[in-house]
Amino acid sequence: MNLNAAAPNEFSMLRVITLVTDAQGIYRLTSALCDMGVTPLANVESLSAIQSLLCELPVDVIFCEIRPECCDGLMLPSLLKKLLEAGTLEQLPCIFWTGKTTLNAPIRIVDGGRTISRKTPASQLWIKYLGGITIGALESHARLARAAGVFVEILHEGATQDLGDALRTVLLTRAQPDAKLQMRTFDSLAEDEVINALTTGEGLRFMFQPQFELLSRRVVGAEALVRWNHPRFGEIPPSVLIPLVNRLGLDLLLFSLVEMWTLRVMLALKRENIQIPIAVNASAKTICTPDFADRLAARMQQAQLPSRLLKIELTEDVPEPDELCLSASLTAIRAKGFKVSLDDFGTGAATLHLLANLSFDEMKIDGAFVRGVEQHSSSRKVIEGIVNWAGLLDLNLVAEGIEDESTIPLLHRLGCRVGQGYALARPMELDVFLDFVVQREKNQ
Template sequence: MRLNVIAPSTFAALRVIMLAVGAVPAQRMRGMLMASGITPVASFVTLGEVEVYLSNGPVDVIVCQICPESDAGLMLLSVLNRMHKNGKLEQLPSLFWMGETSMIAATCPGDVNYGSRLPATVQTAGIECMGGVAMTALDSLARLAKAAGIHVEILHREGAMVLNDALRAALLIRTKLDSGPAQADFELLTEEELISALTTGEGLRFVFQPQFDLLSRRVVGAEALIRWKHHRLGDIPPSIMIPLVNRLGLDLLLFSLVEMWAVRVMLALKRENFGIPIAVNASAKTLCTPKFAERLAARMHGVGLPARLLKLELTEDVPEPDELLLSAALTAIRAKGFQVSLDDFGVGAATMNLLVNVSFDEMKIDGSFVRALGECSSSGKVISGLVNWARLLKFNLVAEGIEDESTIPLLYRLGCRVGQGYALAHPMEFDDFMMFMRKQK
């Protein structure tokens, strides 16, 4: 049972506007918000009005009506995304979708008798809709929006508790934005500072996040990651650091640093009689470096470690335009005994093409699918399909971004056996990771 521990008056600081067609829906929205201690600062009917308002100041939440008469609530996502990319909207607001819910019988276009031929259970269940839009379609759209950085809540049930839960999420997002460094602050980073950090190691930390068998909770692997704490700006997110590394052409240097620490961990694990693989992220550009496989194999052989203990995770930070070169490079790497994993499956346009044309040992399901599992029915279907696909292609599957304990049994029931995420274990520095592994015994 979830208890709402935030008093309604706490939400009064949120800047909320409404987008609704018609006086009655707008009045109902306003009444629900005011019951939670919020007085909307403005109400609009068209997208154009909302865009003008957003250009003049920040907004925390936009409550939108989903209805057959207007697609404004849906198309607002595109407006927010465009304004954010163009620099006209620094802070993306949370989006709440509200509307009349109903059940519509499943039908087939052009066949009026289709519904009558369905099993009785299907005819009774029908398709759940909000404002005439199938809930599964709204779920999918909301997931895409979240991947673009837009937080979407679908309020398909009325009530103070449902609204307050959504407001709580919006309030936490605003608090996080207010407490952390602004994006503009990170733009103060200089190329010289990054080069200095990578060459001297100042401010760099190397951490290891375990991967678990979801049933036994036994550690079956780990991922090596880098963290950078800037002397002025604090912790630099990987989303800021990695693109800067790639732009400066320092991706091979970054890989070498992380790989060096991965080898240190593997040697320490070997002394403790552990033989789990350690994964290191690498861009296509890095993996296609001439004689990359030979040099990597020589380093592993030189320290007495089998190549199978080092796993290379292909990221899509820097896509390789020459697919033939990438395929040849990965084949050479696998021929040396290294495992190759496709990272963040589901977020890149080239991902599907890569799986068809390039051989992998493993695929990692992007965390956006995993995090949406409890709230988006289509995510479960996607993950189930990926499990079946992995079986057909005979490669391993890892779910990343598991942040909720309740997600773990859901993933296991869908057929996903291995995962990583904060619900299982946070990334740990060398000594902490080794202590954690000793406790595993």
């Protein structure tokens, strides 16, 4: 294993290695990288060699050529995850899978012999492969890796522009502080600070993200969100804050704070003769609090607001162990006139099991599928299936995490009528949100 000197160019600060097992593959991949001005630090031929190398020096990107004869590239995300959990790595390298792209017809069995289907390449029966493995299978595996915190990108051989864009993305990511290391430090210090923030409101911001009818861009709802600006660590993401709140048993207190600010927004909109439903996130544990539905109804009645304007969004946290209790609580909430939504459908605990056994009015498509809808055929198929399932169950559907304007018409063609995300509007402070909704209403 020989280490090389990185070329002085746009990507010179990136530490790149390759995982290729045959001479021709090494030549192809090295040539493609050299065309971009990148000289790999090393080529390795096995997972054990990668593990040894990662113990010696930090690496930003690992390029793997996908081949049916060698599964090391497919196993690499699992190895990196284990190394991170063991404390061997402080920063995960990005993984780029590459390989030859082919379009093959399915094989049929005729009289005991193998024959090729005579469908034309335009037929939907033709299957796209990368390195001998179906693109659909690779996309599914890459999505699971990303969900586990390992960034994986699929790059088609010869796609120079995609390669350059991917390397620039890594450059921008690596230019930021090590967020995961900061969060580990934060998690060990923050319990008293979280308690103080929730009891005093210090550093908390309550935001509202509009939901739109995709075709007309009319505002048809919103989601209430909370942000915490820590004096040392800056803005703490919900993925860190919410588990900490739940662990401390402060989930009901946080829900009550968000609910209070949501009622303020509803009353302000009411003065403008505007009524749109606003969703507030709640864990299964919060929803199963005794008399939860009665308390909600009393608060809405006191504010002289109809229950239908407050939507309870069941988050994808680990569900209440007593599913019977959760079912009773959700039914009681709906009986009071509140709408109930299933958040992040497709990930975590938001499964077909929950949807089949519990009562909901709406489900939200997880942003991981929405963000991949243009690039990945598997994401489009999943969304089409969710749209059909929602129709069968008579559920409203919201696509969340829409980050690219170009995905909006595609989502609409797939059957999504309502959505939210940065491409439509970012979360807004209370006053900004009110002005935004009022102005949109006047311009309709």
